[in-house]
Amino acid sequence: MSTVMFVMSLLLACAMIASAYVALRGQSLSMAVLAAGAVSLFASVMFVLLAAPDVAMTEAAIGSGLTTFLFFFVMGRVKGGKDD
Amino acid sequence: MFEWMKIPYALLTLFIVVNYGLLMTALIAKIGARVGRRHGIPIYQNYIDLIKNYGLRSSITHGFMFYLGPVFRLTGGVGLILFVPIIYGSEVFSNFSFAGDLILALYFIFFGTLGMALGAGESGHPYAAIGISRGLSQVTMAELPLAMAVFAVALQYQTLSITDIVAAQQGGILNWTLFTNPFAVAAAMMSFLGSMMRPPFDVVLAPQEIPIGPPTEYHSSYLALMQTNRVIFPIAKIAIFMSLFFGGAASWPVFFLKVFLIYMVSVFVGVVFPRFRVEQSIRWFLIWAVPMGVLGLVWV
Amino acid sequence: MVYVALITGFLLILMGLYGALTNRNILRMTVAFSIASTGTHLVLVAVGYIPGRTAPILDGAVTAADASLRIIDPVPQALVLTAIVIGLGVTALMLTYAYKLYETKRTLDISKYTDLKW
Amino acid sequence: MIKKFVALLLLAGLGLMFVGLLLGFTPDQVLNTTASYYADHSVEDTGAANIVTAVIVTYRGLDTLGEVTVLFLTATIVSLILTQPRPSGTPIIGVAEKKALSSGELLQTGTRLLVPLVLLFGVYVFVNGHLTPGGGFQGGAILASALLLLLLSDPTKRFNHRLISRVESISGILYVVIGVLGLVLAGGFLDNRILPLGAFGTLFSAGAIPVIYTLIGLKVGAEFSSMMVTLSESRDR
């Protein structure tokens, strides 16, 4: 347990929360989706820190990858992704 | 209990009561006229009317029930007088009272009323129905204090037998229910007023109806039967009151006197009060007579 | 570090739910939920973590003999794996619904879909 | 405004519970019974080096079967929804849809080059699931991303639905069959010991785990692909 890891985890936490904030309050929907993907991506790094490489891979591939694309597919169909 | 000799005795009772009734009603009419400074009818007028009506032939009926109406009516009157022991202590004049007690008498009062009402109803005359409706309405309320008074008396003497009740009142005027339970008697007398069809409770026979109501349709021999009843029935009723509240009668003269006096009560009241409408009389009974009855019940 | 992850996870859940409760746009609600589920995953993994240990994979460094002293709990990880996949399934379904809903009324405002009520 | 306030209030309530959970939480210092059993026995039981894989595929195999079913279900429903005719009376989305972006030459060429590599990598991830991090789900997702690349490079491209659904169904059925074989031949449903456990740490070891993970990988990949393909094609119908 190193201080480095602790600091890193803190940084990641801040990044995640910031991204989540953006995802929730961001102006455009695409922004929000991308930010949500970022949260996921940061989370997968966090998983690596937490000694869970399997989860990290899954989160990266599925949580931040596929999900984001699914969002974009649907947003493409729905008013070009504009907020209403 | 029953012996064949009862039948002639009963007929004798009837004979006495009918004659007394005819004379008494005529007398009272006469008194009323004299008070009003009129001459009035002769004392035998009722006999004439009755004989005349029995003599008249009518070929008219409005139907089955119309025909039976007067029969019911008179059966009610005759039956009532026969179910009540008229003279206290007299085996001869106790008639058919072995068949039932006070309750029988009280409920049998309705028998004639019912028949008459049905008969008049079948005449098809609207005023007959109006008269019946008013009469029945009023009677139901008048019955209430009576029922309470009777119950009070029965409770007081712990019996429902009229003979026993009279027996309990013997031995002095203060033993009469009139003095042992004045409230019950007051309630009963108010009720009595209501059931006598005299003012102020005579709206049932209001002038509007009299000439054109039941008596109009009922004439000749029908009317005769009803007139007969009209002399028997009040006396029978008064006989019950007398037995319950005024010590009964041990002999015919006492009987005549007490019946006359009780009858006069209703006449006096009638002279004093104006006529009530039905709802007024119902309220009157509720306000005055019923509390009396309650007091009478509580008194026991 | 465990606490950091836990707290972050809980915060993400709360933020996600807040977003889902206050955004009327269906797609934004979906985004919010996916953030909340990421938070959940974080919580799950963090609970299974034991400081100073390694991933539950046996290799040269960790042998079967000393595994129980060296590795962290594999169970939460297995659960999270399942949860992630299920989460994706639900998200995909919500997205499809969103698309289909949009097709019927041409709006993504959830407060417009109140034909059924009371 | 009130809505936000109420939301905050409710979430504060929920947060209260979370705080309660946090306060009651002390990180484990040693493995609990379940975990230490896995740590101690998974090698002899399953022969898998990756204990997470052992847990997922064998010990909690039923969960995983359910998980695969979730994806199957989602894919099925997505295509069910999107292939269903519009409910009558609903407005048809206007023609104002954006024209499909034509992607650049570079992307197309890159894609052609990349797809086989990505596919290969996906296969690698799931066949090695019992040895290294990763497995059927991750591998499946990677397979699907190959397809995604193809889709991105040519949005109008048509995919063979039959093929996708065949792969999905056959691998699903085989997965169930293996499960049942476990019931018949070995200790229970989804027992991996229907095949020899082999030498620890090699590719062909850990009994049926690699087979199962392969099937899962194929199935998951097919399901993801099917979802994306249906979604991407939906507008054209």
Place this chain on the structure above:
Amino acid sequence: MVSTLFIIAGGLGAAFLLGLLREEWRGFAYGVTLAALAFMSWVAGSWLWAFVFDGAVGVDVFTAGHNPPFAINLRMGLPEAVLVLLVNAMGLMVGVYLKGTLMRLGRRAMAVLLVAVLALCGIILTRDIFNLFVFIELTAISTAGLVLLSADARALGAGFKYLVISQIISILLLVGIIFAYHATGTLNIDGMAEASVALMKGGTLAFFLILMALIVELKPFPANGWALDIYESAHPAFSALFSAAFSAAMLFAVDKVLLIGGEPWPKIATGVGIVTFVGSNLLALSQTNDRRLLGYSSVAQVGLVLTVIGQRAVLGEHYLFVVGGILLAHSVAKAGLFWVSGLVVERQLSAWAVLRQNPFLVFAFATFMALLIGLPPFPGFYAKWELVHALVSEGRLALVVFILFGALLEVGYLFRWFGYIIKREASVESAMSKPVAFLPRKLVVIGVGVVSAWGLGYIWGALSDFANVLQALPVLFALSFLALEGLPAKLKNTLAIVGLVAFFAISYENYNQLQLIFGAIILIGGAVILLASYETHGKRIGFYPSAMLMYAGLAMLIVAEDSFSFFVAWEILTVGSYFLILRGKFSEPHALSYIIFSLGGAFAILAGFALAAGGAPRIPLEALAQVPATLAPWVFILLAIGFMTKTAAIGLHIWLPGAHAEAETDVSPMVSGILLKAGLFGLMVLLLNMGKTQFYGVELTYVLLWIGALSALLGNLMAIFQEDAKRLLAYSSIGQMGYAVFGLAMMNHLGWLMALMFVINHYVYKSMLFLSVGGIAKRTGTRDMYRMGGLIALMPLSFIAVLIGIIAVSGVPPLSGFGGRWIFYNAIMTADARLPMILIFLSGPVAFLYLFRLIHTIFLGQLKDEHRRLKEAPFWIVVPQMIYVVFLLGFAVFPGLALRRVDAFLNPYFPNGGLNWEGLTISSDFGYWSPVSIMITIGVIFATLLAWLVYLNHNAQKVKQFNIVFAAERPYRPETTHFAWNFFAPYRKALGFMVQPFVTQFWDGLTGSLHHTAQFTRKLYTGNGQTYAFHLLAFVVVVYLILVGGLV
């Protein structure tokens, strides 16, 4: 036996296989689906068979070749087998039902259905908490898919709302699971339960989250708007599955998980459950959409089961019996109702009138309704009995009150709905869609539901500690008429009469005197009334099963020896009579208020018995005497209220006038002459066994005395103001029953004798009058008395019946009514209370008023022009009347025939104050009465006078109708001359204040405020998915705060 896992493997395999098929091979795919469902059902069924018949014990099924808690294990035991069979069979039925939709949507939809069913099985079977989560997610997702089977576009919105909710649920569940795992080191439910002592503070919270997540899946009130939207918009077949199978599985999951927690958790389940039960039933009151109503009802029922689950400790070994009974009844009934709803095109409740086109569907609806409410012989009935007894014995009275109140609400809306079906006009549009809607395949599915409903009834009867209701001879006899419905009515009528008489003949031996009187009235009296039923033509579908059910209940009631059989009989007769009353043309609202009052009363009786039983499953009726003094008054009050709903004591009477008046001609005498006696019988049983009881110093029989007297007076008063002849008679019944209650409450020998005499007399003359009036109404086409008049000449026999009847009722000598009065006066001589007598004194003459009106306005006065060609009432309606006339005359002369036996019977109970029967005279301590002498005296006088009049006036001619003169003109129109409307106007002026409809206003106000509450509260369900999410979170938080606040 086949391994349980094959249920899951088979379902999954088939679902995956469907993906292989070509899109076009829909028929084949459908076949695969059904085969898979059938296979799964078979596996479940074979386990159930093994458990029940081969004595197998529950097994744990291990997966992956390892022992739990290290690998997931499933458990198959009796409850699991039952539920899994339920789920699978339901899935199969839904599959059959959905054929059209599935074929249209193709294999994908079928696969989703299969997965949904197997996921439910998984929820039931698994013993691993995370595995449970997986299956729950599977269920949720498949729900989102199956919702779309609906053709309703709104279903899409509903599905999305559900997804939102399930997202929140899964977050709660996951967090809960991981912390619970952390606390206990296992994911196995049983392992967690063992480690529950180790649950620390964090563990408790974790468990709370798990429990809440599961409970929220059960749609607790008020966090259940999403579920209602699904019910409303989804395909009815799916709703059937959702309501029946999903709920069952989730309830089982809650039941499993509750094992983990400790002390306070069952209380939470109960609390949430009861709030849901009452709240949802309340809101259902104001629903007009059928499926949404069913949704509310489903939610409510699940709440009830949850309540019961929370009371597991109280129920002990009966737990499975009770919870299973309620749950299975709910599942089958709700599925059945949803299936039926698939046949109805329109969505408002009244559109269900189309079901009338098919009597089988009406029967099906009635079955499902009875099943849902828990009427005998269905499982819910036994369950309700056990539940209430168990709860009461533990002193959980408030809970009982809430349960019964909620159940009564349910009774209200379900029976209202049934009334719509039977009575409302089916719209033309729906009628046209008939050929489309009534598909034989769907009918078969519904038929399976009906069969399983009755099967469940039989099974639960056999399992219960009591006699099986479905094996009682009278019930079987009544039900056998269902099979005979195809026969002509006249034949069925003969069968019914023979059955009643034969049953009397075989039971005669075993009756004591009291039972004999009631038995004779019910069975022989019932047969006499049935003579009038020969009048009807056609098949008269529905009449005989209902009537015979009522008679069956009555026959069982009088021989009941313990509280359970008494209650069974009570409910049976109530239900039978309800169906009977509902048959009247305009009786819909009255039948409804009848059933609500009656079942409300029945619930009071149930509570009373439970209170008296003190933990025993049932008590002999004699044991009512041994109820401890602290409880006795409460038992007395509850039972008395229950019985007085039947006797229509004032305050509880508002159902009676309409119900009796609007019933069919031959039904009115049944419900008035016979049915009301059930209440009296109950009161007799109560008073005989409990006697005088003090309640905070108030003598309860004294209260009864007042109630009886008030009923007598007000009933009679209200009767005199009626224009409708049958209503008049109905109000009169209230008064008459008041007399009888009064007599019983006097608690002396003669009072009881009077009451019993009333029982006989009231049967005779009320049956006679109702038949007579019914016959007249049949001829004239109206029941308004002022529209009649002068019918005496046209209908002499009816007239005689009424004449004799009213003489008897009014108590005028010489008929038997007088006997009643005479005994009454003798009775009150010894009674303690005097003031209530006054009311009775008044009510006697008042009765005379309405009776006179009855005979006058119908038979006397002016004949209407349109009635000139009327004939006497139909032969078969007159026949029983004449029988009654003869009986009344005979009874008037020889009352001793019946009364002596009763007198003797009463001696042991009231040794003092009996009557002396010497010769022809009957004497009491106070007076005497000689019926024969009275009859002869009056007869002789009457005959003499009549002879005299005939002699005087023998050639009288009947004059023309208008040969009268009034107001100086000859009338020519009967309408202007028939004084009949508002006959007793002065009376109304004087005493009208006493008949102000205060009671009606009170009950109207009560129901009105319930409705308003419902209307107001349901606005909570805005339809916005986000709002529902708020509800959910608020629900969780509130429960949490309650828990933290230590309120539980």
